[in-house]
Amino acid sequence: MPQIEDEILTGQEAQELLKISRSTLWKLTRQKQIPAYRVGNGKTSKLRYKKSELISWLNSNRVDWEELES
Numbered sequence: 678m679p680q681i682e683d684e685i686l687t688g689q690e691a692q693e694l695l696k697i698s699r700s701t702l703w704k705l706t707r708q709k710q711i712p713a714y715r716v717g718n719g720k721t722s723k724l725r726y727k728k729s730e731l732i733s734w735l736n737s738n739r740v741d742w743e744e745l746e747s
Contacts, residue, residue, distance in 0.1 A: 684728040685714075691726040695735070710734070 686694065692702050706713045706724065711734050713724045 686726045686728055686731070688724055688726070691731060694728065694731055 688699070688702060692699055695702070697705075702711075705711045711726065712730050713726055716723045716725050
């Protein structure tokens with residue numbers, strides 16, 4: 678059985694996890710800041726996200742408070 682971190686998320690689930698809007702998720706995906714996977718072909722294809730990769734992306738973008746205060 679796969680671990681929770683390896684869970685595959687829909688766009689809506691990814692938005693909920695990251696607490697961001699649909700347009701922000703699409704922008705980050707288009708800019709290749711977060712990895713996405715295409716399921717299907719053509720106009721009917723859907724994007725999916727790995728929960729573990731979204732969490733890794735969050736960790737890599739952690740704010741360093743010392744940098745903000747200086």
